[in-house]
Amino acid sequence: MSKQLASLTTLVGGTSATTDYFSKFSVRFSYPFWAALFTAMTITVSQYGLTDLLRITIPALLLIYPVAIVLVLLQFLRKKLPSIKFTYNSTLIVTVCFSLCDSLNNVKMLPESINSLLEHFPLSSEGMAWLVPTLVMLVASILIGKALPKASH
Numbered sequence: 159m160s161k162q163l164a165s166l167t168t169l170v171g172g173t174s175a176t177t178d179y180f181s182k183f184s185v186r187f188s189y190p191f192w193a194a195l196f197t198a199m200t201i202t203v204s205q206y207g208l209t210d211l212l213r214i215t216i217p218a219l220l221l222i223y224p225v226a227i228v229l230v231l232l233q234f235l236r237k238k239l240p241s242i243k244f245t246y247n248s249t250l251i252v253t254v255c256f257s258l259c260d261s262l263n264n265v266k267m268l269p270e271s272i273n274s275l276l277e278h279f280p281l282s283s284e285g286m287a288w289l290v291p292t293l294v295m296l297v298a299s300i301l302i303g304k305a306l307p308k309a310s311h
Contacts, residue, residue: 173197217261224257224288225250231296241303245296252295256288 173196180196181189203211232239232246239245259276262268264285268276279287 220261245299
């Protein structure tokens with residue numbers, strides 16, 4: 159019983175915080191509207207089992223998490239980057255391409271020719287084939303950024 163109550167308080171707190179944020183973010187819709195919407199969404203999602211939820215969300219997370227991790231890393235390095243826009247763009251393009259391959263591979267939608275190539279990358283069996291190419295592109299873009307004339311930054 160205590161686990162259910164703990165889950166309920168977490169659910170109420172999460173719904174309340176999310177509703178509060180969205181009602182301030184979008185003045186077009188009121189707090190009760192957002193509360194009803196997020197409660198309905200929660201009830202709908204809760205009808206699926208954990209296996210079904212993971213099957214649906216893991217491919218999306220395999221695409222989103224690497225991009226989020228790289229954005230955080232780039233933000234920490236921002237002041238030291240010689241060409242911020244070039245470094246962000248080139249590094250994120252590589253990250254998205256490789257994490258998209260990992261995501262498609264997870265749902266068995268990646269062509270076999272690309273999958274066999276992807277298997278040669280370090281950490282590909284863990285769904286992290288994006289890591290080494292991203293770090294290589296980060297270093298390369300920093301070096302290229304230092305070589306670019308100042309006007310192109």
